[in-house]
Amino acid sequence: MNYRVEFTSAAARQVKKLPRPTRDKVLSAVARLSDDPRPRGATKLVGEQTAWRLRIGDYRVIYDVVDALLTVTVVRAAHRRSAYDR
Numbered sequence: 001m002n003y004r005v006e007f008t009s010a011a012a013r014q015v016k017k018l019p020r021p022t023r024d025k026v027l028s029a030v031a032r033l034s035d036d037p038r039p040r041g042a043t044k045l046v047g048e049q050t051a052w053r054l055r056i057g058d059y060r061v062i063y064d065v066v067d068a069l070l071t072v073t074v075v076r077a078a079h080r081r082s083a084y085d086r
Helices: 009-017 020-032
Strands: 004-007 051-056 059-066 071-079
Touching: 004 009, 009 020, 009 071, 020 051, 020 059
Parallel strands: 004 071
Antiparallel strands: 051 059, 059 071
16 A cells, blocks of 8 residues: 655745755655655654654654545654744
8 A cells, every 4th residue: 555645835845945965865754654654763743643753863754644545744844953843
């Protein structure tokens, strides 16, 4: 089963602003989510129903997984100090 990976418009802008080497790592990790939306090292966020966190160096990717629709939606991609600000 392959999941469809989508970005919110805000997440797409955040990824675009990342430094080039980091952006490549983030996009590679996000692409792998289509095969396994809950890879080893991914953590479910406390207090959220479908939100997960993926660590990529000093950066975090926060995403939602909807199994019924086979969809992974990237909500945020930011440095760890600002990734959890709402």
